[in-house]
Amino acid sequence: MARRATSYKVGWLGFTAVVVAGLVGLVMFQPWTTNAESNSSTQTQFAADRPKPVQPVEFDGKRAMEYLEAICKIGPRISGSEGMRKQKELIEAHFTKLGGKVSYQRFTAQQKSRKKPVEMANMIISYHSERTRRVILCAHYDTRPIADQEPNPRRWEEPFLSANDGGSGVAFLMEMAHHMKDLELSVGVDFVLFDGEEYIFDPKRDEYFFGSKHFGKEYLKNRKKMTYTGAILLDMIAGKGATFPIEQNSWMYASRLCKEVWDIAAELKCTAFEEKLSPYSVEDDHLPLNRAGIPAIDIIDFDYPHWHRLTDLPKNCSPEPMIQVAKVCSVWLQRAR
Template sequence: MKFFSIAILTASILTTLEIAAQSEPPQTVVQGPTSFNGKRSYEYLRQLCDLGNRMSGSPGMQKQQELLAKHFEKLGGQVTWQRFSARHPITRQPVPMANLIVQWNPESKERILLCAHYDTRPLPSQDLDPRQRREGLFLGANDGASGTAVLMELAHHIKSLPDRYGLDFVLFDAEEMVYSDRTDPYFLGSEYFAREYRKNERDYSYVAGVLLDMVGDAKLSIYQERNSVAWDDTRPIVQGIWETAARLGVNEFIPQVRYEVRDDHLPLHNIGGIPVCDVIDFEYPDRRNSYWHTTADTPGRCSADSLGKVGLVMLEWLRSAN
């Protein structure tokens, strides 16, 4: 996810939210025998970051692909690869890429799509240190690994879900193989997936979808994304997810529109016609305290509690699907 605009809120709403954030202590989700394991999800996030940078076509990406395929197959998922290529923004040489698709209940004609991007940006382009912007290591703990880590843990719970719908996880490659925000394209993996979904004959359709992006921040606050609320076909998905969070007492899901985000849900919806909403935390106090696209996007900025809360909301939302 790369560009965004903050929704205009009245001063009174902002003040109310700020006071609430300061006065209410963070709530911890109680883990039951079948609840989402945030600690294990966090360990998955650390595993991914231990591979280093995972930009498209890199050795780190290849190692990640091998790790993820083994993980999902071990848990009973049917793993396939959607392979494509694109030119490197600098060298102009072709870069092999692959969207990872994991299916459960593959015979079902009505399916739910859960997705995230699993590549990392080549460089920490927003770092305050000019040298780091050119040469620094971008691990992408929150921006890349967090959504993937939630799906890795969610795979442990598939058997507890109703089989009314088929379920697909898709991890998109090349969401941000970007060196220059002005010239390099985003969302190559999700665009390819959306075009293939639209043009190819198929005997199934996606009835709902959720994109998970930047959901591991230790100071979690997930507002509703403007496009996801504006579209008629995704508004009920947003309402269902935030109502699930409210029922569970996960107050980090805030039922207010705060930002408009350019993310993978745009090509999925606008090209593929897939009703996908964006669940994303893009709330930073100011540029100096933001670690977005910097060397500071490390596992230490994320938490098991945040991953656990997001995962539990998604798990319970899936359980309520009928």
């Protein structure tokens, strides 16, 4: 995760978020409950409109944790570093072996606080690459150079493994890759791993989201050839006891997609997904996607106590929330049109 703010601290974006999301939330949440109740009483009448019954995947949480440990064993995976190079090698081989088509969007980024530019690359793993209607599951795969929530600033530059923040999304998609062949899909699917989300040395001055901004720009160039109908961003999904209330910017920019996803979670009794608006908004990789016209939401846990600390380690992560995210995402992918 890049930047978290309670809504009143983030300028117009957050202010609008709290006003709009709060109002819309108030209006929407009540009918939402009513709809769920009335659905059961009008089941026969509207059977044709009901979502197709599809099975969630049998996500192997133990294997996902092994992937998380393997990634962290590389060490920090900072953009442009040797660790990032090793990670790319490991996961490219993994996704290719399991039938994904791997490609890169390479670009050069100049960070304000750095003298030299750095080579970055988003990794895209495609399924049914010929299909022009597509959806995205995405996460960032770079790690932050400094652990700047560590209480002692003298420790900020120690090697920071960032297991949940940067590792969990990668490990999750590595496990999901085993199940892609079993899904009944009407659309193409891209797993997108963004580079340069956390390439921050000076949190006040530096630029965030190099990878997702580049991805949005490239998408706008290719708009006529294909369409992304939705994107789910996964950030910090493996913290022990993680919960996922609806992040405010997701609700503001892509409320329909939020409703789809949290409705699926309710159907599947995935209780980590809380049907309420989070008190937080976050600037994250979903914002550049929304700006490029892709409805995009962020599934994110705001209460992880090891965020941007050296203790963000696999031992403080758990497979349980990832299993719930996998159930929800796999049903969403199969219902996508």
